[in-house]
Structures are given as C-alpha cells and as structure tokens.
Amino acid sequence: MKKLKFDPYYQRYPSKRNLIFGHKGMVSTTHPIASQAGITVMKAGGNAFDGAIAAAAALTVVEPTSNGIGGDAFAILSRDGEILGINGSGRSPQKLTIQWLRDNGYDKIPKYGPLAVTVPGAVSVWAEINRRFGKLPLDEVLKPAVEIARDGHVVHTTVARYWKQALERYSELADKPYINPWFDHFTMEGRTPYPGELWKSEEQARTLELIASSGGESFYRGELAEKISGFIKASGGLMEKEDLAAHHAEWVKPITTSFRGYDVWEIPPNGQGITALMALGILDRLEKGHIEDPETIHRAIEAMKLGFEDGNRIIGDQDHMDDSWRAVLEPEYLSMRAGLITGNARLPLDNQPKRGGTVYLATADGEGNMISYIQSNYWGFGSGLVVPGTGISLHNRGYDFVCEERHPNSLLPGKRPYHTIIPGFLSKDGKPIGPFGVMGAYMQPQGHLQVVLNSIEFGLNPQDALDSPRWQWVGGNNIQVEKSFPTELAEALARKGHDVSVNLDTGSFGRGQIIWRDDNGVLCGGTESRADGYIAVW
Secondary structure, three states: OOOOOOOOOOOOOOOOOOOEEEOOEEEEEOOHHHHHHHHHHHHOOOOHHHHHHHHHHHHHHHOOOOOOOEOEEEEEEEEOOEEEEEEOOOOOOOOOOHHHHHHOOOOOOOOOOHHHOOOOOHHHHHHHHHHHHOOOOHHHHOHHHHHHHHHOEEOOHHHHHHHHHHHHHHHOOOOOHHHHHHHHHHOEOOEOOOOOOEEOOHHHHHHHHHHHHHOOHHHHHOHHHHHHHHHHHHOOOOOOHHHHHOOOOEEEOOEEEEEOOEEEEEOOOOEOHHHHHHHHHHHOOOOOOOOOOHHHHHHHHHHHHHHHHHHHHHOOOHHHOOHHHHHHHOHHHHHHHHOOOOOOOOOOOOOOOOOOEEEEEEEEEOOOOEEEEEEEEEOOOOOOOEEOOOOEEEOOHHHHOEOOOOOOOEOOOOOOOOEOOOOEEEEEOOEEEEEEEEEOHHHHHHHHHHHHHHHHHOOOOHHHHHHOOOEEEOOOOEEEEOOOOOHHHHHHHHHOOOEEEEOOOHHHHOEEEEEEEOOOOOEEEEEOOOOOOEEEEO
C-alpha cells in the first residue's frame, strides 16, 4: 500500500496479527460480549454514541471487576468534525470535610468503605450522551445489557482472575458489615466464578431497566437514589439524597497539544490527561526517535516523569482552581522542561503512582461519529459496597483526595477528586482521526504516551501500536518492563541510571483500544492482547 500523508495502516514492521477493518460501524472493548452489544445496537439504527453506551452498560455486567453502575465515566466525542468532552465524575458529600475526618480518627479517606464513595457519575454520562446525540431511546440502548444480566453470560479468563483476586482482598474486610452485600451478590458458595462458568444477576437487570425507563433519573432522584444514599449512611457514610440529586454530567472543552504535526486531545482537570499532554509536548521539542533506540525510550520516560511532577502539583477540580494550570501547556514552559532532560535518569519529585480498575472502549460509525469512552470503579470492584437488591457496586474515588488544605486536590464538600481515568483522541489539520485509550490508573497517561509514539513516531498500525512491549514508571527512577521488552533495550536504559525490573503481571501495563478512520471513511481497529479484547465490526 502506498504511504499516504496520513495512513493509519502503514507499518515499518510485519504485523503480528491481522488488522480489523470496517466502514459502517466498529466497537472495540476488552470483552467480546460488550463489543457485540454495541454493534447490535448500531445495526438496530443506533449511531456510535448509542453503541458506546450499550457497550459500557454491558461491561458493568460482564466485567464487574473493573467497572460498575456505581462508577464514574469520561468521554471525548467527535461529531460533524467537532471534538467535545464530557466529565461524569462525581463530587464528595456535602457533609464530608477534612475536619470531620480528623474528629473521627482518620488522617485520610480509607481506601475501602463508605467514606471513599463520591457521587457515581457513569449513569449521568449514559443519559446525557443519549439525550443530546443518541438516535435510539435509552431503553433500547440498554436492552442488550439487561438481557445479558438476566439471561447470564459466560465468565471470561481475565475477568475470572481479577474476580478471584477481589475475593482475596475483600476477605480481609470480613469484619466490616458493609462488605456482606458484596459477598452476597458477587460470590457463589463462598467462591467467585470460574472461567467458562455462567453468571447471572437479576438484580442488576432490574436496576438497568429502572435506569432505562427513567432516563437515569431513578439513579439520582428516585428509587435507586434512595437505596444508594440509605445504604451508604447505614454503613457509616455521609452521602445524602441531596448529594445525588445535585449531580449532573458536565460538557467540557477538551485540552490539546501538538505532537509531530498531530493534535492529541484529553479531558481537562480534574482528569490526569494533561499529564500525557505535557509529556508529549516536551518530546515534541526534542529530536525524533526510533522504536529500538534506547535514547528515544529514555527521553520518553524522563518526559513522563516531568509530566507527573507537574500534574501532581496542579490537578484538582476546575471549579476550585484558577486558569494558571494552563501555563504548563504553553510552548515556552514545555521548552524549559525539555531542557531538563539529559542523557541520564533524573530523580523526580516524590510521586508514587498507584493501581486501579477501569474499562476503556472506542466506537465509530459510518456517519463519521466517533467516541473515546472510559468508565471505572477504581480499585477493582471499588469501595466494597454493593447496594443491596440492586447489583450496584460503588466506586472509591474519594480515596484519592488529599487532606491538606492548600493542596489543589484537597478534600472539600461537593468537590471532584483528582481522577485517573482519561479518554484520548487524535486529529490532524482539523480532521478527526480517531479515539484511543489505555486503562490502568496511573499507567494511563504512560499508555497514552506510548500509543501515540508507536502510532505517529514509529509508524505502527493500531494493533501493533497496542501490542508493542510497554514500560511503566513506578516511582523514583524505578522502571518496570514487560517480559517481552527487548533485553538489550532494558540493559541500555539501566546504563542510563534507570532501575529496570521485569513485571510478569501484564495487566499492570494497562489495556487499550484504538480506532483510526482514513479519508475514505474506512475504519481500522486495534484491541488489547493483554485482556479478552475484541472488535465487533459492521
């Protein structure tokens, strides 16, 4: 194939897997059943946005280990050439303050339990995207997820593994009464499902039906809101019905930076997407590199560390910030930061990345609509709270608040915390190219950086861009690499002062999806080989 000005299928290296193409519709997720749910809705007359909501709802059923109805969501949408963003992260309860925590013996919000729960925003994102851009009513869009929950689905390998890990983790909380509904709902005879075993949830099916029939209202201002707030308060939390009723998903203008002539888009703070943009902006001021060049990888690692340094310093809820944070994307500032990169590893300011649980998906249709969508319960199943009788597992995003009054991410009533989940999008010369993302808490901006480098700098097709061995900065000068990472490259990084180790847990390196669209409207997708990734195409 002749190399075009932008040809997303061009590659310098032989592809390890066949590429997936389509032109009427494409859904790329971490689970075959969720991808099929999305494409089913699109074939029934829905667009890419309907397909994304259908897939997202299905993922709460088939991959409860990483997301749920009680989680948060963000998305970047492309419609008629315009790129839009939506922030569905929820706020802290009005009664929860730093002083309350101190008065009750806490120096920070616990990782698990009712205090970690902020208002879940995923349902509001489903409802708002459907209201503004959907072609089908919400009850039709959520119908596949309802059927999957009611009729059952076969549990896949990756999900079964994380489900078992959650059981081991939550068993340590067995003395906490709030954990009992999790065991009641998500275990069978004291164990979790095996790979290939059928799993059903009539409770979750009924909850999805209530959400569908009410346009999401029941979750925030109706029957489900009553149950959510009631259980949180009964468990020792402070969330009131009024906290849920005040929530709404917010349309935002995505932020962007230029990299090698392309525009990379992210959601603005309180998300950490700006961290990836800073790193890319820094690299854009350095010479181009090669995928097998240790200096290129070294510079990428150093740029990522600088991005995290600044991100940790500035990211918080925009409602509680001035606009000074935007200065970190200014050319002069990025050039100054690029000047700090030398030939050796630099010890960064103290910032220790963490881990979490998230799902990412991408969809596109034949009309040119595309969406980059991410949804999460954070630490696996989240807080450990499952609202009795609903199948709603509540996330624990409040855990990331800082209990320091002057910090941009300090806890305040009705505030959104620093958020790790970030959807990405790529365009060039005003034309959308497509959605991409890599889930996995603080691996996410690092995954975005590596996917963009693989795609633009190294010329890899979508599938190879995802399959390429990854590295991960984990604090200090410590770098973890996958088993498949080239040994000679790892050794060269070590000589530059990086403390390199091999991590055999491929899941810790994130799980991604990509869909690129060419000038002829042809879609090309990539899905994650580190999970049960699947592309449904039409």
